[in-house]
Amino acid sequence: MDVPTYSTAERERRWSIAREIMAAEGVQALVAYGEHECADLAPFAPDAYFTNDRPGSIVIFCGDADPIQLTWSTLPVADHIQARRRGETLWIPPERMLVAKNAAGVVEVLRQHGLERAAIGVLGLDPYPPFHINPIMPHGLWSQVLTELPDATFRGVGLSYLFATICQSDEELAVVRHSAATGDLMAEAMVAAARPGATEADVYAAGMAAAFRRGVAAPDMLLSSGPGFVSWGPPVWSYRPQAPRTLRDGDVIMAEVFCRYGMKETQHQVAIAIGAPHPDIERGAEVARASYEAGLAAARPGNAFADVVAAMQGPLSAADAWNVHPLVHTLNPMGPVCGFGDGLRNLPEAGRYGRLFEVPTMGGELPLAPGMTFAFEPNAVIGDRIVNLGGTVVIGEDEAVELNPYTAQLLRSPA
Incomplete structure (x- = not known):
């Protein structure tokens, strides 16, 4: 299979970015904490960005030296050995890998480089929306580092990392x-599987199998089905012991598919009507499509993320609709995100719940630039029925580039 890969030039570009962040922030070292491996949605993985390897480590840049990778166990080392035996190109040499993803390991590396009193930048001390509204760095690990190095100065550099890495290189765009x-x-496989008598699990399995055959990780999928609903999330049978729902004529399937290749994520909003859906579904699809087109028109250099959000909200406001989840957010890395959930309080059942508030738009000031990737996921609730469509969009030199026009519409499977 002919697939895009990363070159050593891409490695040097990324390591240069690390040093540019250090220079811009006035720090002498950079500590990049990575979320544990097998994380599903929106993983916090700056470690993998700098290693092109198995996620779940801590990567430390000390001055101009090449990075050091601290792994959580011997398993990544065993993988590294096997990859070297196969002749694969690896970014981190064996001498710069330590089984020491802990406070003692971080302190040891910084002390060895004479950085006990230095200013040190850290990736992991800033929020990483939408899933990590609070910093992801473990309290136990970091409090011990602070105790061991009381004369060092640590500062979060998450925003610098976001701005430095959000515009994809040509090699990265090929991966995207x-x-x-x-x-x-x-999505095509899911449409083929969506028919009366099949189950949600059949549709889910068909989609996942299509990704796995391509060697692409599909870490998860949000999916609901029925004649209409306002819920949004993973299928309930993935976390609650119950049977997958059986599909019927007149149902709709609303799904969000996550693909990840080379640690670059794309998102795909799959809306499938089985037979003739309720009129509110048809109307919701029109509103969501209008929101999508408005966003495309606004997604160009010279505008800010807030301009895209405002453009996509316009058709919903005109239709007296609301969005259950974000209309748009950044990818690679995730960060700025459109607000959502403001209509939930109007549901008749809402009064029985405790504190309810919508998630506000975050990062609206982000200026758009070529190479940025976005998840366009316009969704509109008409009555008690949500319609969700869209896909991944790249900011081009002059205008937005659609990577998934197929899913930017209501798909149909004959009953």
Whole structure:
């Protein structure tokens, strides 16, 4: 299979970015904490960005020296050995890998480089929306580092990392396109599986299988079905012991598919009508499509993320609709995100719940630039029925580039 890969030039570009962040922040070292491996949605993985390897480590840049990788166990080392035996190109040499993803390991590396009193930048001390509204750095690990190095100065550099890495290189965009093409194949397989008598699990399995055959990780999928609903999340049978729902004529399936290839993520909003859906579904699809087109028109250099959000909110406001989840957010890395959930309080059942508040738009001031990737996921609730569609969009030199026009519409499977 002919697939895009990363070159050593991409490695040097990324390591230069680390040093540019250090220079801009006035720090002498950079500590990049990575979320544990097998994380599903929106993983916090700056470690993998700098290693092109198995996620779940801590990567430390000390001055101009090449980075050091601290792994959580011997398993990543065993993988590294096996990859070297196969002749694969690796970014981190064996001499710069330590089984020491802990406070003692971080302190040891910084002390060895004479950085006990230095200013040190840290990735992991800033929020990483939408899933990590609070910093992801473990309290136990970091409090011990602070105790061991009382004369060092640590500061979060998450915003610098976001701005430095959000515009994808040509090699990265090739990886993104491969993932996006896989998402279309997943959607096609799901449409083929969506028929009366099949189950939600059948549709889920068909989509996942299409990704796995391409060697692309599909870490999760949000999916609901029925004649209409306002819920949004993973299928309930994935976390609650109950049977997957059986599909019927007149149902709709609303899904969000996540693809990840080379640690670059694309997202795909799959809406499937089985037979003739309720009129509110048809109307919701029109509103969501209008929101999508408005966002495309606004997604160009010279505008800010807030301009895209405002453009996409316009058709919903005109239709007296609301959005259950974000209309748009950044990808690779995730960060700025459109607000959502403001209509939930109007549901008749809402009064029985405790504190309810919508999530506000975050990062609206982000200026758009070529190479940025976004999840366009316009969704509109008409009555008690949500319609969700869209896909991954890249900011081009002059205008937005659609990678998934196939899923930017209501798909139909004959009953």
